[in-house]
Amino acid sequence: MKRKLKIKELLFEILIFFFKRKKSNFNNKITKILVVRQDNRIGNMLFITPLLKLIFEVYNVKSDVLVGGRFYKIIDSNPNVNKTLVYNQKEFIKKPWKFIKFILEMRKVEYDIVIDCKNAFSFNNSMLTLISKGKIKLGFENNLSDKYLDFSINFDELLKENKHEYEYLAMLLLRFINENREIPKMEYYYSDKELDKKSYNIVIHIGGRGEKSLKANLINELVEEILKKEDKVAIIYGPNEIDKVNNIKNLKGVIKINPKSIDELAYYIEKSEWFITPDTGALHIASALNKNIIALFYNKTFDRYGPVTTGKSIVIKAFEKLDSEILNEIISFFRKVN
Structure with a gap:
């Protein structure tokens, strides 16, 4: 190198x-x-x-x-x-x-x-x-x-x-x-303004590769907990996550979506009440759209790349927790803010 x-x-x-x-x-x-x-x-x-x-x-x-x-x-x-x-x-x-x-x-x-x-x-x-x-x-x-x-x-x-x-x-x-000024926040602007898709209260993004990805077993357990109170949960995945999404249970109320564009991905994020994601580009879109975010970090860069939003957001330090602890922290957070 x-x-x-x-x-x-x-x-x-x-x-x-x-x-x-x-x-x-x-x-x-x-x-x-x-x-x-x-x-x-x-x-x-x-x-x-x-x-x-x-x-x-x-x-x-x-x-x-x-x-x-x-x-x-x-x-x-x-x-x-x-x-x-x-x-x-x-x-x-x-x-x-x-x-x-x-x-x-x-x-x-x-x-x-x-x-x-x-x-x-x-x-x-x-x-x-x-x-x-x-x-x-x-x-x-x-x-x-x-x-x-x-x-x-x-x-x-x-x-x-x-x-x-x-x-x-x-x-x-x-x-x-040589000035001190307030630094503006990130912004997202649609190039496709004609999007008209269904919306879902809770959207989970599988993530990318390696440490920027959620485990299928964790998603399955999380979805089962969410469905106790919600009718539907949208699972968002990309073209490289097809094998992983096949390991997510096809439960009633689970909708799996492969957005065809960045704008479509942003649309589902913007229309959601809650967005759950690892450290990926989708997290930064959610920040730019000022959403409620649950961000799971499997590395220690959460201060530098974590959610920036006035919404009800949390960073979960997944690198130091078991899956059961991560699940409990997410559910506890939901109970606290809802």
């Missing part, structure tokens, strides 16, 4: 030679800003929404946002976004001429500020920040940041403040302008 990183850093240094920084002609008249978050994770897309709103509040500018090809629609409908630049890496590998066209189009615009949102060296994100035309480039410190960034802050130092992930990105701008 370290060797692979070294090779990427070496390639990046070669790119630096061809895209050397010119002396900045930066001034306080800001009209064009590029936010670079080449990523294919739901949460990482939502984490930049407070930064986008903060940019608009500070400069009255809607940002261009450079994103990955999978979940860009989460950003596409955001009112603080001017334009999304979709970096579809898989397509570019197969069709390199499209990559060249993408870079040439991007470089037609000279931005006043370019913001690299990755908190560590990432070849794609750093490369796109380097190649973009920007008078001032902001980001987090890494081994090569002094060679392509004009302003950077140490992410490890920020972590000592014990904030949520979305706050760290916003703080990058706040440190640059």
Whole structure:
């Protein structure tokens, strides 16, 4: 892994030679800003929404946002976004001429500020920040940041403040302008406004892979308890969880749903009274929609990635509990708040 990183850093240094920084002609008249978050994770897309709103509040500018090809629609409908630049890496590998066209189009615009949102060296994100035309480039410190960034802050130092992930990105701008402002919350905006599906009071999201997933046995026991008071429970799963969902009992009142889009997933979350989920992108959608959330964490990152909501939410530290203890904590929480 370290060797692979070294090779990427070496390639990046070669790119630096061809895209050397010119002396900045930066001034306080800001009209064009590029936010670079080449990523294919739901949460990482939502984490930049407070930064986008903060940019608009500070400069009255809607940002261009450079994103990955999978979940860009989460950003596409955001009112603080001017334009999304979709970096579809898989397509570019197969069709390199499209990559060249993408870079040439991007470089037609000279931005006043370019913001690299990755908190560590990432070849794609750093490369796109380097190649973009920007008078001032902001980001987090890494081994090569002094060679392509004009302003950077140490992410490890920020972590000592014990904030949520979305706050760290916003703080990058706040440190640059040297101001203390209230950081906006995450936001979710639908791209498909015509959704009209059934709704369910309690929605359980199976989760993803490994520690970001709920065990089928735990879900079965939880569903049986919920059905004692509820008529229906919706089980949400993705295309990679088909084997797991087959292990969930087909009880009367259990509805299993494989959403066909992120908007459809968001719809079921928004319409629910309670959303139960492990640490996944769906959790961050629920936070952005300000829902009642029961979040199960099988790692110790709950402070950094846990639910951010004014609703009746709880974080269950599943990594230190047996399934029976997790179940009892969920049921006790329901009894307390209902």
